Amino acid sequence: MDFGPHAGFIFTSYGLCLFTILALIAWVRIDKAYQERALRELAEQGFSRTRPDDRNR
Amino acid sequence: MAFWDYANPTRFLRLVQVVLPWLIGLCIVAFAAGLYMAFFTAPQDYQQGNTVRIMYIHVPAAWLCMMCYTVMSISSIGTLVWKHPLADVSAKAAAPIGAAFTFMALVTGSLWGKPMWGTYWVWDARLTSVLVLLIMYLGLMTLWRTMDDPIKAGKAAAVLTLVGALNLPVIKFSVDWWNTLHQPASVVRMDGPTIHPDILWPLLVMALAFTLLFFVLHLMAMRNEILRRRVRALRMRAASVAQPGTAAATAQPAE
Numbered sequence: 001m002d003f004g005p006h007a008g009f010i011f012t013s014y015g016l017c018l019f020t021i022l023a024l025i026a027w028v029r030i031d032k033a034y035q036e037r038a039l040r041e042l043a044e045q046g047f048s049r050t051r052p053d054d055r056n057r
Numbered sequence: 058m059a060f061w062d063y064a065n066p067t068r069f070l071r072l073v074q075v076v077l078p079w080l081i082g083l084c085i086v087a088f089a090a091g092l093y094m095a096f097f098t099a100p101q102d103y104q105q106g107n108t109v110r111i112m113y114i115h116v117p118a119a120w121l122c123m124m125c126y127t128v129m130s131i132s133s134i135g136t137l138v139w140k141h142p143l144a145d146v147s148a149k150a151a152a153p154i155g156a157a158f159t160f161m162a163l164v165t166g167s168l169w170g171k172p173m174w175g176t177y178w179v180w181d182a183r184l185t186s187v188l189v190l191l192i193m194y195l196g197l198m199t200l201w202r203t204m205d206d207p208i209k210a211g212k213a214a215a216v217l218t219l220v221g222a223l224n225l226p227v228i229k230f231s232v233d234w235w236n237t238l239h240q241p242a243s244v245v246r247m248d249g250p251t252i253h254p255d256i257l258w259p260l261l262v263m264a265l266a267f268t269l270l271f272f273v274l275h276l277m278a279m280r281n282e283i284l285r286r287r288v289r290a291l292r293m294r295a296a297s298v299a300q301p302g303t304a305a306a307t308a309q310p311a312e
Contacts, residue, residue: 001096001097003107003110004106004107005172006106006107006108006172007107009108009111009168009169009171009172010107010108010110010111012168013111013114013115013164013165013168013169014114016161016164016165016168017114017118017161017165020157020160020161021157021270023157024153024154024157024274025274027153028274028277028278028281029277031278031281031285032277032280032281032284035281035284035285035287035288036284038288038292039284039287039288039291042288042291042292042295045295047291047292047294047295047298048291049287049291
């Protein structure tokens with residue numbers, strides 16, 4: 001398929017959009033993994049939302 | 058179930074878990090259909106040639122960067138007026154997504170402008186007001202990071218967001234109010250779209266795909282923000298156990 005003399009502008013536009021969208025997806029997934037790991041580590045220390053009275057441990 | 062029932066973050070997270078897979082599926086289907094139409098069924102424009110294909114990502118990105126700020130403005134009202142627990146979570150989660158869509162709109166517009174206008178950038182009202190929108194997003198993201206307390210940061214950001222909302226009608230009507238190089242609206246018009254259906258349909262399908270992408274990312278980012286606040290609350294509780302009487306006094310509930 002021939003996109004003519006401006007193919008470079010077209011593919012650069014789509015490439016940059018793809019990169020930005022992939023960066024957004026990576027951001028939310030990495031952030032989720034980080035928060036879940038932090039919650040897991042806190043739970044291992046005995047601090048979790050299911051055990052409200054950690055002071056009495 | 059009433060809208061207010063989703064003020065409970067735990068209930069909201071359960072809803073996200075159910076809705077997200079469906080939204081992701083719909084988003085992938087919409088992108089597949091939109092890209093197929095954009096590259097294989099849509100004809101060249103009689104003036105723009107193949108560069109019209111840039112419009113299938115530029116226009117949806119531009120719509121979404123404004124819609125995202127509208128969502129943030131409504132959320133800010135929710136924060137300031139109703140103190141809805143998820144309102145500032147929604148606003149904070151939307152800001153980076155809005156900034157990304159604004160960046161996409163500016164860059165793709167610039168890459169379309171070079172072959173069509175002969176320049177990557179002009180300081181006309183539409184382009185400048187969208188650049189201001191990008192700066193607003195970046196400023197709000199910075200504001201949220203400068204305050205430790207998410208409740209206080211949320212209120213300050215809500216005020217700034219609502220001030221920045223004045224820019225939305227300026228962006229929309231800039232092409233009517235001033236003599237700009239940017240063309241006037243050709244889809245959302247009182248007298249209907251002026252675009253041929255062969256080009257309009259791929260544009261609308263891509264707009265649907267971008268909208269679904271926004272909701273997918275927004276829900277995921279909101280979920281992360283709720284988890285972040287839980288982590289913060291638990292760390293403060295841990296600190297108060299380690300040093301009784303210090304952190305407990307400043308702790309804010311996660312929900």
